Amino acid sequence: MAYCFPKGFMGTPEKPGDLVQGTLDMLVLKTLAQGPMHGYAIAQYIQSTSRRELRVEEGALYPALHRMELRGLLAAEWGVSENNRRAKFYRLTAAGRQRLASDSEYWSRMTAAIALIMDPA
Amino acid sequence: MLLERIHALFHRRRLERDLDDELAFHLAMRAEKEGATAARRRFGNPTRIRETCRDLWTFAALETLGQDLRYAVRTLTAAPSFTAVAVLSLALGIGANAALFSVMDVMLLRPLPVRHPEELVEFVRAHPDGAKMTNLPQEVFEFFQRDSGGVLSELLAVSPSGDVFRAGGPPLRTRTHEVSGSFFPMLGVPPLLGRTIGPDDDRDGGR
Numbered sequence: 001m002a003y004c005f006p007k008g009f010m011g012t013p014e015k016p017g018d019l020v021q022g023t024l025d026m027l028v029l030k031t032l033a034q035g036p037m038h039g040y041a042i043a044q045y046i047q048s049t050s051r052r053e054l055r056v057e058e059g060a061l062y063p064a065l066h067r068m069e070l071r072g073l074l075a076a077e078w079g080v081s082e083n084n085r086r087a088k089f090y091r092l093t094a095a096g097r098q099r100l101a102s103d104s105e106y107w108s109r110m111t112a113a114i115a116l117i118m119d120p121a
Numbered sequence: 122m123l124l125e126r127i128h129a130l131f132h133r134r135r136l137e138r139d140l141d142d143e144l145a146f147h148l149a150m151r152a153e154k155e156g157a158t159a160a161r162r163r164f165g166n167p168t169r170i171r172e173t174c175r176d177l178w179t180f181a182a183l184e185t186l187g188q189d190l191r192y193a194v195r196t197l198t199a200a201p202s203f204t205a206v207a208v209l210s211l212a213l214g215i216g217a218n219a220a221l222f223s224v225m226d227v228m229l230l231r232p233l234p235v236r237h238p239e240e241l242v243e244f245v246r247a248h249p250d251g252a253k254m255t256n257l258p259q260e261v262f263e264f265f266q267r268d269s270g271g272v273l274s275e276l277l278a279v280s281p282s283g284d285v286f287r288a289g290g291p292p293l294r295t296r297t298h299e300v301s302g303s304f305f306p307m308l309g310v311p312p313l314l315g316r317t318i319g320p321d322d323d324r325d326g327g328r
Contacts, residue, residue, distance in 0.1 A: 038146065038147075039143060039146075040146065040147045040150040040151070058144070058164055058165060058170055059165045059166075059169065059170050062143070062147075062170050062173075062174050063173045063174055063177065066174045066178065067177055070122050070125055070177055071122060072122075078139075081146070081150075085146055085150075086142060086146065087143075088139065088143045
């Protein structure tokens with residue numbers, strides 16, 4: 001999977017805090033590496049772990065979750081949430097774990113390459 | 122992915138309910154933290170999210186196509202005279218085009234059904250005033266047949282001749298051409314039956 005730079009990367013600046021297109025999948029996979037979670041917990045985790053720099057729109061999160069479930073990267077089960085509500089819990093599949101590994105590797109290479117240009121030694 | 126979609130096709134109601142429940146849960150969790158109004162405002166349009174997710178699980182494009190087709194059939198049967206006129210004009214248009222194309226295809230597009238049609242050239246006489254004639258004296262044909270300066274490997278001559286009325290059985294009017302003996306071997310057109318005339322037939326006493 002190829003990552004795209006945000007639309008504003010070369011031209012008009014985007015609102016800060018919007019997720020770089022395509023990285024949401026990776027962040028969700030990384031979040032779920034800790035164990036099964038429902039959608040709300042995933043959004044909360046990404047927001048708090050990024051010190052509220054990243055906010056996850058529901059309109060992007062749920063289509064992403066369902067797409068990855070369809071592709072077999074995630075598996076889902078209905079369970080009971082911490083406050084006793086019926087909730088859909090997502091977890092990584094073997095394919096999802098594999099995708100996370102290759103995405104992380106690609107991400108570190110990309111950010112390192114960009115850093116070389118942005119902060120020349 | 123196909124299997125999951127087919128599965129979802131037969132469990133459409135459950136898919137809808139699951140999507141509803143999932144988003145309702147998320148909204149409820151946010152409402153607990155931020156208050157119901159703020160949660161709903163920031164959540165965006167739940168119907169939109171639900172539709173985006175549902176389209177992932179279904180053959181959305183195919184189903185829309187099916188709906189459109191059914192709608193078209195209903196509309197057309199509701200106006201039979203309009204439908205008749207439309208179908209008729211389409212049929213005439215398509216028919217005329219097909220007929221015209223089959224003629225053009227044979228005349229212009231398809232190569233002549235002979236050996237090396239791309240190597241054929243035609244001798245033409247040009248008058249100073251621009252008129253062109255394809256009839257040439259027999260002597261010219263024989264001259265070039267003996268020696269065309271290495272340009273042509275073979276020559277053939279064709280001359281339209283009169284109508285023929287066949288004897289035996291009902292009279293039949295047929296357009297005929299007289300051709301030189303080189304005609305059939307040069308074009309590589311074999312006869313269905315018997316033999317064609319050959320170069321030997323050009324000579325007196327040939328058979």
